[in-house]
Amino acid sequence: MAELPKNDIADLALAQQGKARIEWADRSMSVLRQIRDRFAVERPFEGVKIAACMHVTTETANLMRALAAGGAQLALAASNPLSTQDDTAAALVAEYGISTFARNGVDRDGYYAHINAALDGAPHYVFDDGCDLVNTLHTTRTEVLPSVRGGCEETTTGVIRLRQMSKDGALRFPMVAVNDTDTKHMFDNRxxxxxxxxxxxxxxxxxxxxxxxxxxxxxxxxxxxxxxxxxxxxxxxxxxxxxxxxxxxxxxxxxxxxxxxxxxxxxxxxxxxxxxxxxxxxxxxxxxxxxxxxxxxxxxxxxxxxxxxxxxxxxxxxxxxxxxxxxxxxxxxxxxxxxxxxxxxxxAAEGHPAAVMDMSFADQALTAEWLTKNWQSLAPGVHDVPIEIDKEVARLKLETMGLAIDVLTPAQEEYLNSWEHGS
Incomplete structure (x- = not known):
């Protein structure tokens, strides 16, 4: 048996059960699956280390699979003790070789121990659900800061905290507000x-x-x-x-x-x-x-x-x-x-349906790819996801739903881009 990645999970014996549930979610995540297939060919994250503090669910597992297919070295900690699915955590470790630190019901000390374990690898990029990982980096793990190039935040609460950090001049690297894309907050949140x-x-x-x-x-x-x-x-x-x-x-x-x-x-x-x-x-x-x-x-x-x-x-x-x-x-x-x-x-339940998280995590995956190419040109602070990424995710989602939309005629496009036409 191959050596397992570093982990702290409840029960490895749950791995097969977790894999079946992850694959079930994958059926409804067609956009992310297309991105994963492309990442596997292009390998945009080769040599890149990513630490994430996110809900350890089947949907998150499929985001991790996409990033791993692109060559990323991953360390995942849970962002909420009650949301952790122990079978998903086991599958991430045993079936997909992803370093995971998550146990359902862990106490506050265990929660932060897991965040710290994810940061021990000195990541290049960080993914956060709620800003606790970023906050830890800026308070008790400042020695890790020099390795961090940027990151993504996926929650409204986390973006609020990040904007305050940025306003106070405390944020030391660029963070992209994935939460604020239309295909995230309009669909995931609503x-x-x-x-x-x-x-x-x-x-x-x-x-x-x-x-x-x-x-x-x-x-x-x-x-x-x-x-x-x-x-x-x-x-x-x-x-x-x-x-x-x-x-x-x-x-x-x-x-x-x-x-x-x-x-x-x-x-x-x-x-x-x-x-x-x-x-x-x-x-x-x-x-x-x-x-x-x-x-x-x-x-x-x-x-x-x-x-x-x-x-x-x-x-x-x-x-x-x-x-x-x-x-x-x-x-x-x-x-x-x-x-x-x-x-x-x-x-008390399983979170958002996979079909909705498909868009949120597609945003996350494509933003991570964009960030690895553009981090050097981004100042510390909170940045918006490029609108092209948001529109591409919406386009792909429509395509997988079998829906089509109209395309501007040349005359329409010229009209919209001109100020010279009157009423």
Whole structure:
């Protein structure tokens, strides 16, 4: 048996099961598969070392396969303890020879130990889901910084953190905001988060949404997706916002808009998708109904104030169902927290459908290729993905769906590129 790459995973015996699931996801990732086939021929990452901190799922595994086909030497750490699929981690190590540091349910110390293990190889490029790997590089692992040429960030939360780092002059290398491509945030955030969040709530609680009041905190692309899916299932949707434009957008889309303190008293299910902290707090828990369910679909477990919930409760948490913890208040109300307040669609379910992640990871793969060719011309800071990459991913996705679009005639193209034509 060939020597295995460095790893820290739960059980190598799960590798065959993981491989079957990775191959199943691959069936729905036709764009990434085309890119992998080209990478295998052209080898754009020959001699390149990449460290990634991402959700260790079957879809991520297919991104790793594409990069490895292109010659990359990879080290993958998990970006969320509850999202790690142990069988996927085992397959990455045993079947695909990719160094992986991920165990489902690992504690905080183990989480950072895995990030540090991924950085031990002094990578040339870094991929992040939430900016924890980049933050570690700039705080406790600064000796690795000289080897890093650039990287990619795939989450809204991570891009917010990176932009603040850049504003403060702290970011030491170029990072590309893959999250901000249209084929990522318009589809992954809206359709992926919308479906997978509700899927997780159903798996955890088996609740019926029809006729219930669902409160969605945040009306960005993720909030739009969750709200529209909940409405489609017959729920009465209330949106809370801090941004007047987004609140107006929600109202124009037909949703009731309220402050959270008012929504707290009428909601049956609460879903946070803001990227900010303490969105659900003690005053909200005190106003909630018996049996209220709350879940977070933002990246970090800070949107629901679990400390305040614990202090308010006289009993609990008590695990009553899959990833469902019950907290009992002094007046006998039972409040139900899903996935420990972590990213619910990966903590209580399997995350986004592979067909959606196909576009996100195609963006990531092509951006990585572009970055290896252009990193020397990029200043430290946050950079946008070239629009050509975004359009190419959309074009390839349409092609794999059997769809075609129109092409400009020469006269149309000339008109659009001229200022001389009048009305």
């Amino acid at each position: 359709y992926g988060t919308g479906q997978s969040t509700l899927d997780a709530i159903f798996r955890a609680t088996n609740t019926l949404l029809a006729g219930k009041t669902v409160v969605v905190a945040g009306y960005g692309y993720c909030g739009r997706g969750v709200s529209s899916r909940a409405k489609g299932l017959g729920a009465n949707v209330v949106v809370t916002e801090i941004d007047p434009t987004k609140a107006l957008d929600a109202a124009m889309d037909g949703f009731r808009v309220l402050p959270m303190i008012e929504a707290a008293a009428i909601g049956d299910v609460f879903i946070t998708v803001t990227g900010n902290r303490d969105v659900l707090r003690r005053e909200h828990f005190e106003a909630m109904k018996d049996g209220a369910i709350f879940a977070n679909s933002g990246h970090f477990d800070i949107e629901i104030d679990i400390k305040a919930l614990t202090e308010l409760a006289v009993a609990g948490p008590r695990r009553v169902r899959h990833q469902t913890d019950e907290y009992m208040t002094a007046d006998g109300r039972r409040l139900l927290l899903l996935a420990e307040g972590r990213l619910v669609n990966l903590g």
